[in-house]
Amino acid sequence: MSIEKLASNMQQKEAGEDVVVVVGAGIAGLAAALGLHRKGVMCSVLESSPELRASGFAIATWRNALQALDALGVGDKIRKLHLQLQELRVFSSSTGEIVQETDLKMQGKRGPNEMRCVRRDWLLRALEEELPKGTIRYSSKIVAIEEDGNAKILHLADGAILRAKVLIGCDGVNSVVAKWLGLAKPSSSGRLATRGLAHYPDGHVFEPRFQMFVGHGFRAGVIPCNETDVYWFFTWSPSEHDSNGVDQNAAKMKQFVLAKLRSSKIPPEMLEVVERSEMNDVLAAPLRFRPPLSLLLASISKGNVCVAGDALHPMTPDLGQGGCAALEDGVVLARCLGDALLGESPAGGAADSERIEAGLREYARIRRWRSVELVGTAYVVGFVQQSNNAVISFLRDNWLAGVLTRRLLKMADYDCGAL
Template structure:
């Protein structure tokens, strides 16, 4: 006979107010935000250490403001280059089709952009948390309900009893599945990413270079004086079966068939082939997100568990940081008794509903815009290529800047 909840508690069940599943960008941002608010939480991470897959993320003004709210914005700025210009090139002709300053004035002030190393970002967020907040090698295998509490069974046999459960566990989120959110859809595209290291300094100007057309999109961005991040996205054909097996060489072969400068080719060549990653690009259809249950009672999701999107706006990690600030504010105020009276469970539920209300439309807009922008950027259709090279490039860049001109607020 299965043990009762009381028997489980007597056997060593741990009571936790808030459990965050996943120690990625969203999970650590939520945890740090709650800590700043004075609310304790426990972060469960399935891997034995922080994972920094993806190498780096484009960090626009909206994300840097979120990092400021979390208290680590200046720390991140000090160790990364402030990018000054975005240059768009045609990979078919090699000609520059558009250039714009990355410090342009928006509705909420001048834009700001860095290319932040993912491992440095995660470490900065982790260092702001009390020791022991993150429980590594902790994978959830089952979620049960006991009144308002959620009983979490871990693979190592441990049991946690949580008043609040937050899923920040990525595109294959266990918590999103429990909420009934549909699985993310495959976009039909793949992305390969890498990091080139120049021990003596790379010498690149602080500029974000993008190459569109020829059936792919390539981006090259310096992170600091020694590291250059690059990404390559494309739609595979039946002849691209070797893409996953020979990632670096596959990208180089594609680039050699286009008009790509030698110094850009060198960035890819210099990358350690063992650390070049290729993955399918998935997204949650905007309409399904508008109709889905982002929160239910004392459970909600954030980050890629909420809004997986294609990387064409460079806003996936930025949106995760926005989630962290908004969720910590809404949930923290609810737990601490702000925003009205009522039982704690009722306040928590109302706080999570408010978070879902704020993030639903923002997430749907980012997902939908990224999908359309990606289609326009990579298309090899003659008409779209002509329009993109002669007019659409500027419009697409303005869309990137517009999506970054957003303020998630303070804690």
């Protein structure tokens, strides 16, 4: 036997069989891990990066996400660090006029709405801090998955081998676990997005208000996170003229966005936010989504394997629900799987595996229709808001703006339940 093979076998023996292995330490992965920890179920989280990744800077966090964070026990920690937004103002990028004003605290079926723009790095850190030390294993990338009875054998890039009694894929839009399950490859929306975070050490002048600009071929927004940080986003459909290497250079990308905004009726304070902001390592990300019809037929779970977060429902950001849905996934998955693992059952592996499979099927049943609705609605909202078509622009500015805003609030008026 070779030294490499012997070392690999020793790693497998030392690892033993994990009750649960979560792949990916993003929002969904950490939420699922923390939910299982709260339920009393130990798990390991495999993260391919050497540290927590906070790409995207911030996420819109609506009422449904904050309720999920409450279920995980970190809701108040997040609220203390971020402003509650009071109002949504939607502007026409072509005219500069307000086409819709909405109270973001308005009453829904399940109570008043609540929205905050949450720094992604602070959210991930808040979730990580609640997990037992050593739960997350960094620089651990899965390259292959094999079956061994009811267990899954995970081969890592560093040569390590792990056995998993349950495998949860929270490994993003290019998920290895989703591919193993046979889920359809995410489709391109034909749009790109860039984002930034502006820091004002002495405080900014923005009211706790979500300002969004739609039409003229793009969709943009400015949202204060707290007293010193302001988040912005910009989505557009690229043309041949846009491909001049702007996505390879932060300065070029910033000037590209500023040029697009200056060609429209955009207030100078938004231009300043972009000018003084940090740019992400990923300067221009393609917006992809999993077609809703494929989600209706997809195997969200199979045996003791399932997916959550972007591995399940990649969507365009037009509802601000991608991260929110990932938090919902984490709570529902922890509840369903935790109940299955901790429930009483006759002795024997077969009975345990059946309970796990039933728990994951229940999770898939709950999340399937919610995912379909979110992905489909986000795509339609983005198409209408960004369109430069004269007819769509007229309908949007004079009628559809209110309809679209109500859809935003309706999607947030959802309760994933307790652990």
